[in-house]
Amino acid sequence: MRQPVERRWDLREFIELLEQAGELRRVKAEVDWNLEAGAMSRLACERRGPAPLFENITGYPGQSLASVLLGPGEPLHARTSIALGVDRNTPPLELVEIVRRALRSPQTPVTVRKEQAPCKEVILKGADADLNRFPVPWVKSLDGGRYIGTWDIVGIRDPETGWVNWATYRCMLKDAGHFTVLLLSEDQHGGRIFKKYQAEGRPMPIALVIGAEPSCHMAATSSIPVGVSEAEVAGALMGQGVPIVKCETSDLMVPATAEIVIEAEVLPAERVDEGPFGEFTGHVTHRGTAPVARVTCITHRRNPIFTMANMSKPYDDYAVPAYMLRAACAKNWLEDxxxxxxxxxxxxxxxxxxxxxxxxxxxxxxxxxxxxxxxxxxxxxxxxxxxxxxxxxxxxxxxxxxxxxxxxxxxxxxxxxxxxxxxxxxxxxxxxxxxxxxxxxxxxxxWTEHYRDEHTRVCDFADGWTGEIKQRVLQRWKDYGYEDI
Ligand SMILES: Cc1cc2nc3c(=O)[nH]c(=O)nc-3n(C[C@H](O)[C@H](O)[C@H](O)COP(=O)(O)O)c2cc1C
Ligand SMILES: [Mn+2]
CATH class of the missing domain: 3.40.1670.10 (UbiD C-terminal domain-like)
Known part of the structure; x- marks a missing residue:
């Protein structure tokens, strides 16, 4: 599935590839992180336009905000295909087969030294580790606040087995040093793991990764079973082990080329207000409570690119890549x-x-x-x-x-x-x-063969005519003046 060209496999390269394919546009006009970027990128998504990369965000010189990078393209799965390094016109069922094969050959991540990791270009500790440094978007007017984690990867480790889970969970900004993580207990792996820390009454180290190479994000939204590492799946999708580097304040390993890594710990006993949030069902989920994370350190690339998702009715940047991946997981699961x-x-x-x-x-x-x-x-x-x-x-x-x-x-x-x-x-x-x-x-x-024959014959172009007449029509297609169709 790999193309012969050298690829860097980081977010910035993916952005360049999208731009070359006409699937991304750099927005030079000043755009506010407060609702404007959300509304604009949603409309761009609904009109099937290129993904916007906002390069002039109100109050955040030198930073940019990218939205719906893996959203609907032309054709629908074009950006997912580009992320996987295959032709943009690859039919969706063929993408499923490509991903299915990749899922069968997980790739162990490759540890790199801190000096080689772009995500360590800037390291912020103490009072400098301030979440307000980033253009955290308030996505929809109906949302309850600014969401720091939408197109994110939440990395955590199972304290019993050592298994590391990467998943996309929504995270709401609380203040300069705190954010919530929506861990729906029985429903996903993060909730299960968090329960174990809660039982021991100790905080759970987490890494909130923003702007990783797209394979990492695709793996984080996939439906792979308990105990399987999304990092290895991300490597499988890339065709090589994901370069990872150790966090500053925990033993968690994160994608080395990530734009921003927020290191934190989720407090075992505290819950704070969370939501509402416009969700993948195209409806807003009500206000509830969620566990809260306390920031311990932030590292980032220079001039970081903040990534956001913009979910609603299909199709969006969740529906397009994640549902295709889910199909691959389901078909493999059936095969298993x-x-x-x-x-x-x-x-x-x-x-x-x-x-x-x-x-x-x-x-x-x-x-x-x-x-x-x-x-x-x-x-x-x-x-x-x-x-x-x-x-x-x-x-x-x-x-x-x-x-x-x-x-x-x-x-x-x-x-x-x-x-x-x-x-x-x-x-x-x-x-x-x-x-x-x-x-x-x-x-x-x-039903008898005879009964089926009498009542269930299909009559579209493929089945409704003899081979001879179909052949003739296909050969004369130009003569009809339909060559552009
Ligand atoms: C933008 C976005 C936000 C998401 N937020 C949540 C969330 O808050 N909680 C959740 O359980 N799943 C959320 N999901 C879905 C999970 O990413 C998905 O179910 C994934 O498979 C979970 O990984 P896990 O199986 O390791 O738990 C979100 C997906 C996207 C794309
Ligand atoms: Mn998982």
């Missing part, structure tokens, strides 16, 4: 459990679309394996036959409309639920349990 399906894809939060050749018991089997995975489904699963492209929303909709008998819709009760989902009933949100649905738009197996 002895089940091969044609394809898996995700378009919206936590809904898996699975294309398979129906076989007795297969739908039930796939459902239970996916449910046992690491957040591979939340709302539901759509099953389609092999002739439906799960990366194409119109194809999925066609399959549901034309092939799904209402009795092939099923509900499974009492499944662990993410509290950020808007449709939860009050009781379900409290219990963190909700149903999930299965839409089976595959045809029943017990």
């Amino acid at each position: 459990h002895g089940v091969n399906v044609k394809a898996v894809f995700y378009h919206v939060p936590e809904i898996a679309v699975v294309a398979l050749k129906p076989a007795p018991g297969l739908i039930q089997r796939v459902t239970s394996i996916l449910m046992a995975g690491s957040r591979l489904i939340q709302n539901g699963i759509v099953f389609v036959e092999e002739d439906v492209d799960p990366s194409n929303i119109e194809d999925i909709f066609w399959s549901i409309c034309s092939r799904m008998h209402p009795d092939r819709y099923a509900v499974i009760r009492n499944v662990p639920a993410l509290p950020l989902i808007p449709w939860l009933e009050p009781k379900e949100r409290e219990m963190r349990q909700a149903p999930l649905w299965i839409m089976n738009s595959t045809f029943p197996l017990d």
Whole structure:
């Protein structure tokens, strides 16, 4: 998957590659970190424009703010492809296969010396370790404050096993020396690990990394199982071990080329106000409480580039790369459990679309394996036959409309639920349990060949005409004056 050219594999190189591809624009006009950058980059995202790199941020000379770097491009997954070092036009299902292969060959990170680590160009301790030094954006008017961690990596270590987890968790700025980390306890790895520190009553060292090489961010938003290190997955996506360097005030290792590293410790017993925050569901989540982190040190590159995400309705910088990655995780997970399906894809939060050749018991089997995975489904699963492209929303909709008998819709009760989902009933949100649905738009197996033939033949261009006439039309395409189509 690697291109033969030399690559630096840092954020700045990725920005250059995006700019060359017309997928990034440098914004020279002065832009305020307070709501303006958020609103502008959201609209840029909704209009499928290039990612903005704000180079003139009100009150922060010499710094810049990058938004929706891995957001929707032309085509949709172009920026993800560029980040992975493959052709921008790589079809989404092929990206899934590329990532699947990478996930099978994790790469151990490579430790570099402090002098070789760009993230150590500036080291701030004591009163100098001030979070207000950075253009931390207030993203949406509906948010409860400035969010220092949106396109971030939260690094923590399991005190029992030594496993290091990198994940993207939202972090809200509290004051010059404090921020919250939203650790949804049972729902993700950070919460599980934090519980262990809480049980011992000691603070949890954390590293909040901003502006790492994109593979690191993609790994941090992926759905890999407990105990697997996102750093090794990031290396797999890069095709070489991620250069890492030790923190100043803890033993945590962070990506050496990161723009900003905020070292902190999460206090075991304290919770403070957090939210609201405009989330990946396209809805705002309510105000609640979250654990708070106390800053111990900050290191950064000179003229740092602050990265932010801007989540809402799909497609955005979460939906595009992370759901493609989730598909790769899900297909590998199924393969690990002895089940091969044609394809898996995700378009919206936590809904898996699975294309398979129906076989007795297969739908039930796939459902239970996916449910046992690491957040591979939340709302539901759509099953389609092999002739439906799960990366194409119109194809999925066609399959549901034309092939799904209402009795092939099923509900499974009492499944662990993410509290950020808007449709939860009050009781379900409290219990963190909700149903999930299965839409089976595959045809029943017990129909006779004759019955299938009479009622289920597909009649699009590929299937509706004989080879001869299709050949003729393809050959004469130019004659019709359609060469540009
Ligand atoms: C911008 C952004 C913010 C996120 N914030 C949170 C969060 O606050 N809490 C959370 O559990 N997941 C959050 N996620 C989703 C996690 O990154 C994702 O589920 C990831 O797989 C978690 O890693 P883990 O499996 O190691 O816990 C966020 C994702 C993005 C892109
Ligand atoms: Mn993890």
